[in-house]
Amino acid sequence: MSVVVHAFQDEAVQAERLAAALGAPLGLVRVHEFPDGETLPTVPAVAPTVLVYRSLHHPNPKLAPLLLACDAWRRAGAERLVLVAPYLCYLRQDAMFAPGQAVSRDAVGRLLAERFDRVVTVDPHLHRTSDLSAQWGVPTTVLSAAVPLAAALEPDPDTVVLGPDEEAAKWAAALAAALGAPHGAMRKRRLGDREIEIDADGLPPLSGKRVVLVDDVCSTGTTLSAAVRFARRQGARIVDVAITHVLFDGENPLPGCGARSVVYTDSCTARADAVPLAPLLASALTDELEPARAPPC
Ligand code: R5P
Numbered sequence: 001m002s003v004v005v006h007a008f009q010d011e012a013v014q015a016e017r018l019a020a021a022l023g024a025p026l027g028l029v030r031v032h033e034f035p036d037g038e039t040l041p042t043v044p045a046v047a048p049t050v051l052v053y054r055s056l057h058h059p060n061p062k063l064a065p066l067l068l069a070c071d072a073w074r075r076a077g078a079e080r081l082v083l084v085a086p087y088l089c090y091l092r093q094d095a096m097f098a099p100g101q102a103v104s105r106d107a108v109g110r111l112l113a114e115r116f117d118r119v120v121t122v123d124p125h126l127h128r129t130s131d132l133s134a135q136w137g138v139p140t141t142v143l144s145a146a147v148p149l150a151a152a153l154e155p156d157p158d159t160v161v162l163g164p165d166e167e168a169a170k171w172a173a174a175l176a177a178a179l180g181a182p183h184g185a186m187r188k189r190r191l192g193d194r195e196i197e198i199d200a201d202g203l204p205p206l207s208g209k210r211v212v213l214v215d216d217v218c219s220t221g222t223t224l225s226a227a228v229r230f231a232r233r234q235g236a237r238i239v240d241v242a243i244t245h246v247l248f249d250g251e252n253p254l255p256g257c258g259a260r261s262v263v264y265t266d267s268c269t270a271r272a273d274a275v276p277l278a279p280l281l282a283s284a285l286t287d288e289l290e291p292a293r294a295p296p297c
Contacts, residue, residue, distance in 0.1 A: 221253025
C-alpha cells in the first residue's frame with residue numbers, strides 16, 4: 001500500500017471514517033508525555049504517502065506533538081506528508097490589529113508549510129485571505145461542507161438561508177446553492193465574548209418561512225442564539241441551524257434558543273449525531289491513491 005492514514009488517539013473515530021472511505025490502512029500515533037510536559041510521539045509504520053488526520057481546534061497542545069511527529073514520519077521514510085485538517089487554527093488573527101501583536105495565520109502557516117506537502121481543509125475562516133496556497137506557500141485544498149450539511153437538514157421548499165453576520169454571507173450562499181433557496185446575511189456588532197447585537201436590512205422576507213442559519217464556527221453559541229431569536233422576531237416559522245465547526249466542548253449551547261434542529265459536522269467532535277466529513281475529504285484525496293506518475297523521458 002502506497003498510502004496510509006495516520007491520526008492521534010483523540011481523533012481515531014473521524015480518522016477511521018476517512019481511512020474506510022479511502023480503503024487505506026489506519027495507524028495511530030502514540031504520544032508519551034514526560035513529567036515536565038514535553039511530549040514524544042511515536043509513529044506507526046509509514047507508506048510513501050502519509051495522510052495525517054489532525055483537526056486543529058484547541059491547537060496549542062496539538063501543535064508541538066504534530067510538528068515532532070513530522071520529524072518522525074520523515075525519518076521513518078515518508079516521502080509525502082498530507083495534512084488533513086478539517087479545522088485550521090489561528091486564521092482569525094490575519095493582521096496586526098494593534099501594535100505588538102503577531103500575525104498568527106502566517107506564523108502557523110509557516111510551521112505547516114515547512115513540514116507538509118499539501119494541506120486539505122474545510123470552510124477555513126478566511127475573510128481577508130483569498131488564496132491560502134499562495135499565502136502559506138503550500139498547496140492547500142479548500143472544501144465546502146455545504147453539501148453534507150444540506151443533506152442533513154430536513155427538506156422544506158419554503159426555506160431562506162441566512163448568515164448571522166456579513167462574514168457568513170459566503171457560507172449562506174454556498175448552503176443556499178445546495179438547497180436551491182434564497183439567501184442573505186444579518187449584521188452583527190460584537191460587544192464582548194458573550195454579548196452581541198444583531199440587526200439586518202435587505203433580507204428576503206422571513207415571515208412564515210423556514211430559516212436555516214449557517215455559520216462556519218460556533219464557539220459560545222452567542223452569535224447563533226441571537227440570530228435565531230432575531231429570525232423568530234422577524235416571523236420565521238421554523239429556524240434550523242447548520243454549522244461546520246463546533247468548538248464548544250461541553251453541552252451544546254444552542255438548545256433553548258428557539259432552533260428546531262442544529263446540524264454540524266464531525267470536524268471538531270466525535271459526537272454520534274455529527275455529520276461525517278469523511279466522504280467529502282476522501283473525494284479530494286483520491287488523487288493521493290494513484291501511483292506517482294513517471295517523470296517525462
Ligand atoms: C466569527 O466571525 C465566526 O464566524 C463565528 O460567528 C463566531 O466565532 C461564533 O462565536 P460564538 O459562538 O462565541 O458567538
